[in-house]
Amino acid sequence: MTELICIVCPRGCHLQVDPENGCRVRGNQCPRGETYGRDELINPTRMITSTVRIKGAMYPRCPVKTSAPIPKHLISEAMKALDGITLNAPVKCGQVVVENVCGTGVSFITTRDMQQL
Amino acid sequence: MHDLIVIGGGPAGLAAALSAWENGIRDIVIVERDKELGGILNQCIHNGFGLHYFKEELTGPEYASRFIDMLNDTSVKVKLDTMVLELTPDKELHIVSSASGYEILKAKAVILAMGCRERTRGAIGIPGTRPSGIFTAGAAQRYVNMEGYLVGKKVVILGSGDIGLIMARRLTLEGAEVLACVEIMPYPGGLTRNIVQCLQDFNIPLYLSHTITKIHGSPRVEGVTIAKVDGQRKPVPGTEQYLECDTVLLSVGLIPENELSRKAGIEIDRRTGGPVVYENLETSVEGIFACGNVVHVHDLVDYVTNESLKAGKSAAEYILNFNDPTGNSVSPEHSDISDIRLVNGVGVSYTVPQLIRIPKNLMVNSSLSISDPDIELSDQLQDVEVFFRVNRKFGRSRIGVSLAGNELARFRRERLAPGEMEKIRLPKSLLMKCLQLGLSEIEIYAVDEMTGQASADNANETKITAVSQDSARRIQIIRQDR
Ligand SMILES: Cc1cc2nc3c(=O)[nH]c(=O)nc-3n(C[C@H](O)[C@H](O)[C@H](O)COP(=O)(O)OP(=O)(O)OC[C@H]3O[C@@H](n4cnc5c(N)ncnc54)[C@H](O)[C@@H]3O)c2cc1C
Ligand code: SF4
Numbered sequence: 016m017t018e019l020i021c022i023v024c025p026r027g028c029h030l031q032v033d034p035e036n037g038c039r040v041r042g043n044q045c046p047r048g049e050t051y052g053r054d055e056l057i058n059p060t061r062m063i064t065s066t067v068r069i070k071g072a073m074y075p076r077c078p079v080k081t082s083a084p085i086p087k088h089l090i091s092e093a094m095k096a097l098d099g100i101t102l103n104a105p106v107k108c109g110q111v112v113v114e115n116v117c118g119t120g121v122s123f124i125t126t127r128d129m130q131q132l
Numbered sequence: 133m134h135d136l137i138v139i140g141g142g143p144a145g146l147a148a149a150l151s152a153w154e155n156g157i158r159d160i161v162i163v164e165r166d167k168e169l170g171g172i173l174n175q176c177i178h179n180g181f182g183l184h185y186f187k188e189e190l191t192g193p194e195y196a197s198r199f200i201d202m203l204n205d206t207s208v209k210v211k212l213d214t215m216v217l218e219l220t221p222d223k224e225l226h227i228v229s230s231a232s233g234y235e236i237l238k239a240k241a242v243i244l245a246m247g248c249r250e251r252t253r254g255a256i257g258i259p260g261t262r263p264s265g266i267f268t269a270g271a272a273q274r275y276v277n278m279e280g281y282l283v284g285k286k287v288v289i290l291g292s293g294d295i296g297l298i299m300a301r302r303l304t305l306e307g308a309e310v311l312a313c314v315e316i317m318p319y320p321g322g323l324t325r326n327i328v329q330c331l332q333d334f335n336i337p338l339y340l341s342h343t344i345t346k347i348h349g350s351p352r353v354e355g356v357t358i359a360k361v362d363g364q365r366k367p368v369p370g371t372e373q374y375l376e377c378d379t380v381l382l383s384v385g386l387i388p389e390n391e392l393s394r395k396a397g398i399e400i401d402r403r404t405g406g407p408v409v410y411e412n413l414e415t416s417v418e419g420i421f422a423c424g425n426v427v428h429v430h431d432l433v434d435y436v437t438n439e440s441l442k443a444g445k446s447a448a449e450y451i452l453n454f455n456d457p458t459g460n461s462v463s464p465e466h467s468d469i470s471d472i473r474l475v476n477g478v479g480v481s482y483t484v485p486q487l488i489r490i491p492k493n494l495m496v497n498s499s500l501s502i503s504d505p506d507i508e509l510s511d512q513l514q515d516v517e518v519f520f521r522v523n524r525k526f527g528r529s530r531i532g533v534s535l536a537g538n539e540l541a542r543f544r545r546e547r548l549a550p551g552e553m554e555k556i557r558l559p560k561s562l563l564m565k566c567l568q569l570g571l572s573e574i575e576i577y578a579v580d581e582m583t584g585q586a587s588a589d590n591a592n593e594t595k596i597t598a599v600s601q602d603s604a605r606r607i608q609i610i611r612q613d614r
Pocket of ligand 2: 023051
C-alpha cells in the first residue's frame with residue numbers, strides 16, 4: 016500500500032493506493048483523486064509554471080505554463096527549453112511560447128496579456 | 133459623492149466591485165496603489181487557483197484576468213497608481229497619485245480590500261549580523277517572477293507558509309539550491325499539497341520544530357545556524373547545525389493590512405488582525421464593508437472571491453437603501469437588530485464572521501412558533517457560512533456548535549490543521565434556536581474523536597460533557613460533511 020497526498024486540489028486528501036490491486040485508490044474525496052493516485056504510481060506528471068524574458072512590456076518577465084502536465088522526470092529538461100527565449104510585447108494570454116516541449120506534445124503558453132508600453 | 137469606492141484592486145476588490153455592479157450599482161470606483169489590477173495574483177505565477185470557483189486549475193495571473201476582463205465590460209472606474217492615505221468614519225477618502233496629486237473622494241459605501249502584508253517579525257529576533265540577502269518570501273517572489281532577478285544561489289527558508297514553499301520550488305527550478313525549509317512549529321504552516329509538490333518533489337528537507345538561531349555574514353549572508361526547539365519554542369542547546377547559504381527567505385505569515393481601518397475607527401479583531409465583520413461583511417462602521425485577506429488570511433483565492441461577492445452584494449443593498457428617498461428601509465434599523473456573537477471555543481483560534489445580525493421581529497414571532505421554525509423563517513433568515521482555523525493538528529474529529537453548553541450541530545472531519553481554513557454552514561434553524569432561548573452567543577469548537585479530548589493541552593474543558601445532559605432542549609440539527 017502506498018500512501019500519497021492528492022495534490023490536484025488544495026484539499027489534499029490522503030490517498031492509499033494499492034499497487035497490487037490494479038492501483039485501487041482509497042481516501043479520495045472526488046474522482047480526480049482516483050486518477051491522480053493511479054497516475055502518480057504509474058507515470059507521475061506535473062504542470063510547470065515559469066517565466067520568460069519579454070521586451071517592451073511593463074515588466075521584463077512574462078509568466079508561462081505548460082498547456083498540460085508533463086512527466087515529472089522531464090521537469091528540468093523542460094525548464095531548459097525556456098532558456099534564451101525572448102518575447103516581444105504585446106502578447107496575449109494563451110500564446111504558444113515553445114511547442115512540443117521535450118517531445119511530449121505539450122506546449123509552453125503565456126498566462127497573461129502584456130501590453131506594449 | 134460616489135455610490136461605492138473599493139480600496140484595493142486584488143481579487144477581493146475586483147469581485148466585490150463586479151458583484152455590486154451586478155446588483156445594480158453603477159457609480160463604482162476602485163482605487164489601487166499598484167500600476168495594474170490583480171493584486172498579489174500577478175506575482176503568483178504558479179497554478180492552483182480557481183479549482184472551486186471556475187472548476188479549472190488556473191495560474192494567478194489567469195485567475196485575475198478573468199475578473200479584469202469581466203470588469204472591462206462594466207463602467208466601473210479604476211484609479212491605478214493611487215494610494216489611499218486615510219479613510220474617515222463618514223466615508224471620506226484621502227487619496228494621492230502622481231497623475232492627479234492629492235484628492236478627497238466621498239462615497240455612500242466603502243469596501244475595504246487591501247489584502248495583507250508579510251510578517252517580518254521572525255527576522256527581527258534572530259541574533260547575528262544584519263547582512264543583505266534576507267527577503268520576505270513574497271518580495272522574493274515579486275523579484276523573481278515579475279522583475280526578473282534571481283535573489284540568491286543557496287537559500288534557506290525560515291517558516292513553511294505557502295509563499296515560502298512555492299518559492300522553494302520556484303528558486304530550485306531557476307537553478308538555485310534550496311538547502312532547507314525551517315519551521316518552528318511541529319507542523320507545517322502551508323497547504324499539504326505545497327509540501328508535496330514544492331518540497332518533496334525536489335527533495336528539499338523540511339525541519340519541523342526547528343528555527344534559525346543565528347545569521348552569519350557581512351555585508352552579505354554567508355550562513356545560518358539552525359537548531360531544534362523544545363515545546364516552549366526555545367532552542368535546544370547542542371542541536372545546532374551550520375548551513376552555508378547566501379540568502380534567507382522569511383515565510384512567517386501574513387498580517388491583514390489595516391492601518392486605514394484602524395484610523396477609520398473600525399473595530400479590529402485581535403485574533404484575525406482584521407476588522408470584526410457581520411455575516412454580510414459589514415464592519416463595525418455602518419456602510420463600510422470588508423473582504424478578502426484584509427479580513428483574515430485566506431489560503432484559497434476562491435474563498436476570497438466568494439466572500440467578496442457577498443460583500444459587494446451587501447454594499448449594493450446598503451446603497452440602494454441609502455438612495456431610497458422614501459426611507460423605506462430595506463434593512464432594518466440597528467435598534468431592531470439583535471447581534472449574536474460567535475465565540476471560538478477549545479481548539480478554534482478564530483471565526484469569521486464574528487457577529488451575526490438577526491432582525492428582532494423574528495424573535496417575537498419565534499417564541500410563538502417553536503413547533504417548526506424552519507418553514508416560517510425560511511426567507512427571512514439564512515444559513516450563515518462560518519470560516520475558522522483550528523489552533524493545532526487534529527485527527528478524526530468533529531466541529532461542534534453549541535448554545536449555552538448544548539451541542540446543537542456537529543460536523544465531521546477526517547483531520548484538521550491550522551494551515552487549512554475550515555468552513556461550516558450554520559443552519560438557520562440553529563440561529564432560530566439561539567433567538568428562542570434568548571442567547572446571544574454561539575460557540576464553535578473542535579474535538580478530537582480519537583482521543584476524546586477537546587484539546588491535548590487543554591483537556592479540562594467541560595463544554596462537551598454538557599451535551600449528554602439536558603437532552604430535552606437538545607435538537608439534532610445536522611450531520612453534515614464537506
Ligand atoms: C504567494 C502566495 C501564494 C498563493 N497561492 C495560492 C494558491 O495556490 N491557490 C489559491 O487559491 N490561493 C493562493 N493564494 C491566496 C490568494 O492569492 C490571496 O488570498 C488573494 O490574492 C487575496 O486577495 P485580496 O484581494 O484580499 O488581496 P491582494 O491580492 O493582496 O490585493 C490587495 C490590493 O490592495 C492594494 N492596496 C492595499 N492598500 C492600499 C491602499 N492604501 N491604497 C490603494 N490600494 C491598496 C494592493 O496594492 C493590492 O493590489 C496565495 C497567496 C500568496 C501571497
Ligand atoms: S481527491 Fe479530489 S478533493 Fe481530494 S484532494 Fe484530490 S482533487 Fe481534491
